[in-house]
Amino acid sequence: MPSPADDRRYMAAAIALSGRGRGLSTPNPNVGCLIVKASPDGGRHIVGRGWTQKGGRPHAEAQALEQAMDRARGATAYVTLEPCFHLSPRGPRCADLMARAGVARVVIALRDPDPRTDGQGAAWLRDRGIAVEMGLMAQEAAGAMAGFVLRQTLGRPHVTLKLGVSIDGRIALKDGASRWITGPDARAHAHMERARHDAILVGGGTLRADAPRLDVRLRGLEDRSPRRLLLSRKDAPKGWDRIGAPEEIAALQRVDHLLVEGGAETAAVFLRADLVDRLMLYRAPIIVGAGLAGIGDIGLAELAQAHGRWRMTDVRALGVDRLEVYERVRSA
Amino acid sequence: MPSPADDRRYMAAAIALSGRGRGLSTPNPNVGCLIVKASPDGGRHIVGRGWTQKGGRPHAEAQALEQAMDRARGATAYVTLEPCFHLSPRGPRCADLMARAGVARVVIALRDPDPRTDGQGAAWLRDRGIAVEMGLMAQEAAGAMAGFVLRQTLGRPHVTLKLGVSIDGRIALKDGASRWITGPDARAHAHMERARHDAILVGGGTLRADAPRLDVRLRGLEDRSPRRLLLSRKDAPKGWDRIGAPEEIAALQRVDHLLVEGGAETAAVFLRADLVDRLMLYRAPIIVGAGLAGIGDIGLAELAQAHGRWRMTDVRALGVDRLEVYERVRSA
Numbered sequence: 001m002p003s004p005a006d007d008r009r010y011m012a013a014a015i016a017l018s019g020r021g022r023g024l025s026t027p028n029p030n031v032g033c034l035i036v037k038a039s040p041d042g043g044r045h046i047v048g049r050g051w052t053q054k055g056g057r058p059h060a061e062a063q064a065l066e067q068a069m070d071r072a073r074g075a076t077a078y079v080t081l082e083p084c085f086h087l088s089p090r091g092p093r094c095a096d097l098m099a100r101a102g103v104a105r106v107v108i109a110l111r112d113p114d115p116r117t118d119g120q121g122a123a124w125l126r127d128r129g130i131a132v133e134m135g136l137m138a139q140e141a142a143g144a145m146a147g148f149v150l151r152q153t154l155g156r157p158h159v160t161l162k163l164g165v166s167i168d169g170r171i172a173l174k175d176g177a178s179r180w181i182t183g184p185d186a187r188a189h190a191h192m193e194r195a196r197h198d199a200i201l202v203g204g205g206t207l208r209a210d211a212p213r214l215d216v217r218l219r220g221l222e223d224r225s226p227r228r229l230l231l232s233r234k235d236a237p238k239g240w241d242r243i244g245a246p247e248e249i250a251a252l253q254r255v256d257h258l259l260v261e262g263g264a265e266t267a268a269v270f271l272r273a274d275l276v277d278r279l280m281l282y283r284a285p286i287i288v289g290a291g292l293a294g295i296g297d298i299g300l301a302e303l304a305q306a307h308g309r310w311r312m313t314d315v316r317a318l319g320v321d322r323l324e325v326y327e328r329v330r331s332a
Numbered sequence: 333m334p335s336p337a338d339d340r341r342y343m344a345a346a347i348a349l350s351g352r353g354r355g356l357s358t359p360n361p362n363v364g365c366l367i368v369k370a371s372p373d374g375g376r377h378i379v380g381r382g383w384t385q386k387g388g389r390p391h392a393e394a395q396a397l398e399q400a401m402d403r404a405r406g407a408t409a410y411v412t413l414e415p416c417f418h419l420s421p422r423g424p425r426c427a428d429l430m431a432r433a434g435v436a437r438v439v440i441a442l443r444d445p446d447p448r449t450d451g452q453g454a455a456w457l458r459d460r461g462i463a464v465e466m467g468l469m470a471q472e473a474a475g476a477m478a479g480f481v482l483r484q485t486l487g488r489p490h491v492t493l494k495l496g497v498s499i500d501g502r503i504a505l506k507d508g509a510s511r512w513i514t515g516p517d518a519r520a521h522a523h524m525e526r527a528r529h530d531a532i533l534v535g536g537g538t539l540r541a542d543a544p545r546l547d548v549r550l551r552g553l554e555d556r557s558p559r560r561l562l563l564s565r566k567d568a569p570k571g572w573d574r575i576g577a578p579e580e581i582a583a584l585q586r587v588d589h590l591l592v593e594g595g596a597e598t599a600a601v602f603l604r605a606d607l608v609d610r611l612m613l614y615r616a617p618i619i620v621g622a623g624l625a626g627i628g629d630i631g632l633a634e635l636a637q638a639h640g641r642w643r644m645t646d647v648r649a650l651g652v653d654r655l656e657v658y659e660r661v662r663s664a
Contacts, residue, residue, distance in 0.1 A: 166501075167613065167656075167658065168501040168626055169500040169502065169625070173632065173634075178635070268622075271619060279499070279619075285644055286635075286638035287632075287641075289600055289628060289630030290632075294501075295619060296622060297622035298620075299621070300505065300619075300620060300621055300622075300623075303505060303512060306619060307616075307618055310617045310619065311617060312654070320643075
């Protein structure tokens with residue numbers, strides 16, 4: 001039997017796998033699954049790996065089980081979300097698949113908040129004599145499937161606001177020139193991040209000023225360019241969908257992860273509506289001085305109100321630039 | 333004999349000691365000195381520690397030797413700057429002091445650029461049969477004595493620009509409210525940093541708006557409040573000295589380390605004149621949106637000109653805030 005530390009390591013690997021489906025798996029959550037089999041000599045081997053595929057099928061568990069074949073018998077499965085139990089014309093119930101494959105133990109990070117499963121998947125497995133543990137690294141798993149979780153809890157997608165800024169928070173010179181604040185490593189990372197989102201949104205001013213393509217210009221990921229959204233009161237050009245206000249993101253179909261790329265007024269409108277869950281700042285080691293600010297008027301009346309809302313959760317070097325990630329602190 | 337790794341460790345300790353005199357030792361450089369004696373059992377002991385005292389005397393070496401007494405005989409001395417050789421009515425020549433104390437070996441970080449010593453201190457020691465090594469961690473030592481080095485090379489003090497900013501680079505709300513951007517840990521650190529400078533400068537706008545005391549409000553450091561300078565065309569109030577332009581800092585007597593604390597226009601004027609060597613940004617995890625920028629117009633015509641000038645050299649957490657230190661990259 002794996003130790004608790006082993007369990008955490010395998011679950012961390014399953015959570016990492018789940019990231020591969022982010023921006024692809026809607027309308028299904030981007031789940032990750034790992035199947036680990038003890039060998040006769042006492043070692044352990046990963047016999048199956050899966051993550052929810054494009055459009056939501058196959059599910060992570062189905063993919064991992066197919067890879068494991070009969071080696072799944074007596075194995076431990078690590079899943080980032082409770083295996084589904086609801087009947088669907090699109091595929092089998094994963095809880096049933098697992099039971100039939102003969103896994104001996106299922107370790108689950110997050111209970112499925114979808115009322116069609118919501119504990120029934122785990123119960124089904126337990127009823128068939130399978131050891132089930134739920135809650136391991138639930139927070140980390142929820143972070144990796146943030147869009148799905150927010151859809152279930154707040155009824156809207158997860159929103160990331162991305163900015164490329166200078167030390168002093170500028171995104172462009174006064175004349176609008178923004179090429180380039182950040183360097184090639186940061187820009188490549190930002191393109192990769194696009195591929196992890198279902199849709200990208202900019203405001204009308206950015207569309208007119210920069211005519212951004214918002215595509216993923218990375219070899220092998222060209223087909224991962226997300227849907228393009230415009231926040232505007234006017235009609236959107238061909239190839240774009242329009243929303244008139246930030247709150248309308250709730251009604252967007254098949255958008256669990258939304259990336260807001262600017263400009264300052266669009267950023268401010270989303271922040272004012274408290275509809276930003278994550279900030280990704282690509283910060284260049286340059287001073288711009290007078291120039292365009294990255295974030296417009298968010299309606300802050302007192303400094304005290306600004307505190308306690310954001311927590312830095314990651315920072316990393318990208319060439320000479322740095323990526324700073326902040327997440328919105330929300331009381332549970 | 334200490335290994336090269338030991339030598340580095342002892343020199344690093346001497347450099348750390350030199351920091352204690354920063355902001356105090358003018359008109360003399362803030363040197364650090366460590367004397368290390370081998371004991372009969374093969375171990376080694378630090379028998380003397382010194383740093384240049386307030387007003388420049390005693391020198392670090394004199395203080396360390398006085399502490400070591402006859403244990404200095406046969407010992408190794410680590411000094412961040414070449415021991416002085418010039419005659420002064422204010423105290424003895426450190427090179428001579430060391431030779432007479434009987435140290436066997438002197439490890440020096442930086443050769444003294446002052447023409448009154450400039451290699452002669454080391455020569456004096458060598459002529460007396462003392463092993464002398466020069467250059468170990470010279471760059472680190474130069475950084476710790478940055479004000480002295482710049483006085484010798486560029487004829488002006490070392491200038492640090494300090495800002496307390498939000499994620500988006502704001503130092504206040506639109507109405508000027510800036511209490512508080514950063515928290516108590518960051519503010520205490522900023523007060524400690526004041527004590528490490530010979531003078532603090534603000535612009536006329538900041539003086540009128542905030543009437544800052546610019547003192548060191550930390551227990552035990554109250555007497556370390558530096559001299560107050562005003563950048564203004566008008567007369568300075570009582571207790572302040574005035575300069576009319578950034579370039580005038582070169583003429584300031586006994587100011588090797590200058591701290592510029594704002595506001596945005598003063599920061600911009602110093603940056604425009606390329607008279608900022610270090611940026612210390614205390615960054616709070618808050619978004620302000622529309623508000624006052626920390627840095628005004630620095631006359632940047634193209635983004636390309638902004639690159640390659642700043643390098644992040646340190647970052648640390650201070651409560652929920654972070655201190656980011658950038659240093660000006662200057663080709664040698």
